[in-house]
Amino acid sequence: MLGYAGKVRSLTTVVHEYLSNSLDAAEEASVLPDIEIRVKELAENRYGVYVRDNGPGIPSKHVGKALASVLTGTKFHRYMQQRGQQGIGAGGCTIFALITTGKPVHVRSSTGKEAYECDLSIDIKGNRPLVNNLQRIAPDFRGLAIEGEFGDVKYEKSEHGVYEYVWRTALSNPHASIRLTEPDGNEAVFPRSVDTMPRRPKQILPHPLGISASDLLDFAHASESRKVTSFLVDSFSRVTHDKVRELAGMAKDVDFEKEPRQLTWEDATKIVNAFGQVKWIGPDLDSLSSIGEQQVEIAMKNILAPSFVSVVERKPRVFKGGIPFVVEVGIAYGGSAGRQNGGGASGSILRFANKVPLLFDSGSCAISEAVNGIDWKRYSIRKFDEEPVSVLVNVSSVYIPYSGVGKQAIAQEDEIVEEIKLAVMDAARKLQKFLSGERHRDAQESAYSTIARYVSQLSSDLHEITGKDSKAIEKELRALVGKKYSALLSREDKEGGGAAEVQNAS
Ligand SMILES: Nc1ncnc2c1ncn2[C@@H]1O[C@H](COP(=O)(O)OP(=O)(O)OP(=O)(O)O)[C@@H](O)[C@H]1O
Ligand SMILES: [Mg+2]
Known part of the structure; x- marks a missing residue:
């Protein structure tokens, strides 16, 4: 369920969990992330993973709960666009290390107030963290370093491997500097390409149209409000006392005066049904944080060195009637764009959800569906599979509708697929202009030099x-x-060498 299926995927999942946490932590503390990742081969199908960041670190009294138990994240119930949500990522890694090698993970952290190291494991039956060998160390760094040994995993330089994951993360996080040491000793460095922090998304209250009965119960049971009425007003955006009266009129047999903790599944279902019938003001859109048009362009230019890039960021839209999302697209052509394969390149789709690369389950993803559904010939791409083109699509939302628990594909919600298509087509139109200009010039150039030769x-x-x-x-x-190829001639005149070259050719 947590992405530990298959040797290559499991290793990528571990790196994904640690790297996302480091990026979230740095963002939260407003520091430009400097992240070091080392993957070492220890034996067949057994690897060591080390990830160090320069974030705020974790105080020793919380480290067990944070990294060695599940469902105890600090981002839970916050309704803010972040990479982590459920509080299962890091604990999942600790469990995975424990069940495949029997070894605890090792943590070093310095928060500015204290610096320590310790071993973490987990009492799986009780979901209780076990912190051992805790000792103070010199506070000569800031951040968190975590190291674990994992079995039943494999390092592979494939499109599902750690390297692919890391470079794609660098592409969608141009404010981060990331260094990866691979098992063969190769060092891949992805320097920071912009010095500004991404805009910090605003934490918002969930919009009533975006939640399910089970969400409503979760919220109700964690609420400190005295009555269902005030719970609804306090916990959701756009819910006023007037709206609650309207809701009460529709869900007649629900007691809105009781404590939220006493809400039953039936009550929650009725309230959610009523949510669907009331007219709501749209959700607040400040909750979204995209990579940014300029940032995508700089990152694609730096990493892919293409001959052309076009970037489009669309306006936020909503799906399921109430959940805001925004799509941004970058298309790079030429250079190292596309998937390189023995001399040639084929079109590649780079999928991201909230800036996190999605490497698996592409078949069921809204992004693949939308990009593959485009008639590329109309945009001067004769065969998508045979051209050096990379299409980056990032969907940002406080609630990404993943199509599976592995969180590797975005569900094919109509509004999302449609919006991705529109964004890709917008960007592709600019590419088409470039390509037709380029191809026209190529054709002219070859005709001119053929004739000039004589x-x-x-x-x-x-x-x-x-x-x-x-x-x-x-x-x-x-x-x-x-005269016939006047544009070309004037260019060659400016460059000077044209005539001589032609004469030599003759
Ligand atoms: N590198 C880090 N620096 C500082 N705090 C961290 C770091 N890694 C994890 N944490 C803290 O530990 C908590 C638990 O992390 P975990 O990955 O289990 O959950 P999450 O990131 O909240 O959600 P998800 O399950 O989706 O990853 C985080 O919410 C965060 O508060
Ligand atoms: Mg996490």
């Missing part, structure tokens, strides 16, 4: 027949060819 030969032949000065004939012939 000019000096023809001039001297005509000189022999007519007795006229060959230089004068050549000049006139060149002018004639040049």
Whole structure:
């Protein structure tokens, strides 16, 4: 359920969990992330993973709960666009280490107030963290370093592997500097390409149209409000006392005066049904944080060195009637864009949800569906699979509707697929302009040089027949060819070397 299926995928999942946590932590503390990742092969199917960041660290009294138990994250119930949500990522890694190697994970952290190291494992039956060998260390760093040994995993430089995950993360997080040491000792460095922090998303209250009966119960049972009425007003955006009266009129047999803790599943279902019938003001859109048009462009240029990039960020929209989301797309062409394969390149789709790369389950994803549904020929891409093109799509939302528990594909909600298509088509139109200009120029250039190759030969032949000065004939012939390909000629004149080159060719 947590993504530990298959050797390559499991290792990528571990790196994903630690790296996302480091990025979230740095963002929360407003520091530009510096992250170091080391993957070491210890034996067949057994690897060590080390991830160190420069974030705020974790106080020793919370470290067990945070990293060695599940469902205890600090981002739970916050309704804010972040990578982590449920509080199962890091604890999941600790469990995975424990059940595949029997070894605890090792943590070093320095918060500015204290610096310590310890071993963490977990009493799986009781979901209780076990913190051992806790000791103070020199506070000569800031942040968190976590190291674990994992079995039943494999490092592979494939499109599902750690390297792919890390470079894609660098692409969608241009404010981060990431260094990866691979098991063969190779060091991949992805330097920071922008020095500004991403805009901090605002924490919002959930909109009533975005939640299910089970969400409502979760919220109700954690609520400190005295009555269902005030719970609804306090916990959700756009819910006023007037709206609650309307809801009460629809869900007649629900007691809105009782404590929220006493809400039953039936009550919650009725309230959610009523939510669907009331007219609501749309949700607050400040909750979204995208990568940013400029940032996508800089990152794609830095990492892929393409001959052309076009980026489009659309306006936020809503799906399921109330959940805001925003789509941004970058298309890179040429250079190292596309998936490189022995001399050529094929089109590649780079999928992201809240800036986190999605490497698995592409078949069921809204992004693949939308990109593959585009008639690329209309945009001068004859065969998507045979051109050096990378299409980056990032969907941001406080609630990404994943199509599975592994969180590797976005469900094919109509509004989301439609919006991705529109964004990709927008970006593709700009690419098409570039490509048709480029291809037109290529065709002209080749026609011109073919004809020009004969000019000096023809001039001297005509000189022999007519007795006229060959230089004068050549000049006139060149002018004639040049008139036809005037744009090109003026460019060559400026560059200077054109005529000489043509003569040598003749
Ligand atoms: N590198 C880190 N620096 C500081 N705090 C961290 C770091 N990693 C984890 N934490 C804290 O530990 C908590 C638990 O992390 P965990 O990955 O289990 O859950 P999450 O990130 O909240 O959600 P998800 O399950 O979706 O990953 C986080 O909410 C955060 O408060
Ligand atoms: Mg996490």
